[in-house]
Amino acid sequence: MIYTVTFNPALDYITDVPDFREGEINRSCGEKILSGGKGINVSIVLKNLGLESTALGFIAGFTGDEIERGVRSFGCNTDFIKLNSGLSRINLKIRSKHETAVNGGGPLIPREKIDELFSQLSGLSDGDILVLAGSIPPSLPADTYETILERLQEKKIRIVVDATGQLLLNVLKFRPFLIKPNREELEELSGRVLKGEKEIILACKDLQALGACNILVSLGGDGAILVSETGGVYQSAAPRGKVVNTVGAGDSMVAGFLAGYLRNKSLPEAFRTGIAAGSASAFSENLATGKEVSALLKTMKG
Numbered sequence: 001m002i003y004t005v006t007f008n009p010a011l012d013y014i015t016d017v018p019d020f021r022e023g024e025i026n027r028s029c030g031e032k033i034l035s036g037g038k039g040i041n042v043s044i045v046l047k048n049l050g051l052e053s054t055a056l057g058f059i060a061g062f063t064g065d066e067i068e069r070g071v072r073s074f075g076c077n078t079d080f081i082k083l084n085s086g087l088s089r090i091n092l093k094i095r096s097k098h099e100t101a102v103n104g105g106g107p108l109i110p111r112e113k114i115d116e117l118f119s120q121l122s123g124l125s126d127g128d129i130l131v132l133a134g135s136i137p138p139s140l141p142a143d144t145y146e147t148i149l150e151r152l153q154e155k156k157i158r159i160v161v162d163a164t165g166q167l168l169l170n171v172l173k174f175r176p177f178l179i180k181p182n183r184e185e186l187e188e189l190s191g192r193v194l195k196g197e198k199e200i201i202l203a204c205k206d207l208q209a210l211g212a213c214n215i216l217v218s219l220g221g222d223g224a225i226l227v228s229e230t231g232g233v234y235q236s237a238a239p240r241g242k243v244v245n246t247v248g249a250g251d252s253m254v255a256g257f258l259a260g261y262l263r264n265k266s267l268p269e270a271f272r273t274g275i276a277a278g279s280a281s282a283f284s285e286n287l288a289t290g291k292e293v294s295a296l297l298k299t300m301k302g
């Protein structure tokens, strides 16, 4: 079974403001609200690709209820822990000449609710896949993912971590099967500006030395690079298309990679499916559907 954990789910409020001006009253010409947060998006795209998962994490207040309703409307299984106070965040995404995001901090998660999550996760068994994705509310320590993985290390669970900075660095020693930094995140992790693919690959090798198995570096419209645990390096441009909404493209890529890998345990196939899923989401208003991913895959070589 696949489990995704989103500590800090969100309603993504996506608004179109063609000529956004800071410091002025702007009028939008289109809005929509989607359930989001990294693990949740992974669960939705997995479902669209025909794979069951259970979305775990913390939700609070009316925004939390709406997040849960939204995820379930895709047919996903959820087992969220409800907080007794606070509100799940609303993340603002302004689509203008550029995309601007304001992601909220999220509610306070009390100790007993974290313990509830630990006890849910203690039910995982050998062969399960655990996706830890997204930020944690600022009230939680940066070793939160580490604490989870420490408790699970006796089990043969494949771990996927899509997080940034210290949250990610702290868990590399648990040998995550997959991490997916984008270029900026990889630069932050390696503490240097990375010019060109050679430097990106070297930075990935440094992370492998710390424990990461497969590192999928997403490069937005420039595609992606996979530095694999078997030593192979794969690189691909992104398919061409009209970009409509890149929110969730990275999460879709993680879901696509997993779905592609689970088909034949082939890393090249995982890589291609990851890129196709990321780009299919970028080319669509909503997260990629199975049909959209298959259609893009057919246009890709290899």
Ligand SMILES: Nc1ncnc2c1ncn2[C@@H]1O[C@H](COP(=O)(O)OP(=O)(O)O)[C@@H](O)[C@H]1O
Binding pocket: 182, 183, 217, 218, 219, 220, 221, 222, 223, 224, 238, 239, 240, 241, 243, 246, 248, 249, 250, 251, 253, 274, 275, 276, 277, 278, 279, 280, 282
């Ligand atoms: N402008 C784009 N054109 C085509 N594909 C894109 C575009 N932006 C994102 N993608 C696809 O989605 C993947 C993940 O996007 P990226 O923006 O790098 O992730 P993140 O959202 O995590 O920063 C890319 O590797 C690519 O396959």
Ligand SMILES: O=P(O)(O)OC[C@H]1O[C@](O)(COP(=O)(O)O)[C@@H](O)[C@@H]1O
Binding pocket: 008, 010, 011, 012, 035, 036, 037, 038, 039, 041, 091, 103, 133, 134, 135, 136, 246, 247, 248, 249, 250, 251, 252
């Ligand atoms: O937990 P974080 O890092 O604040 O990110 C949450 C945001 O990222 C998203 O999961 C989208 O992520 P990607 O565009 O990287 O795939 C949104 O749904 C959500 O608003």
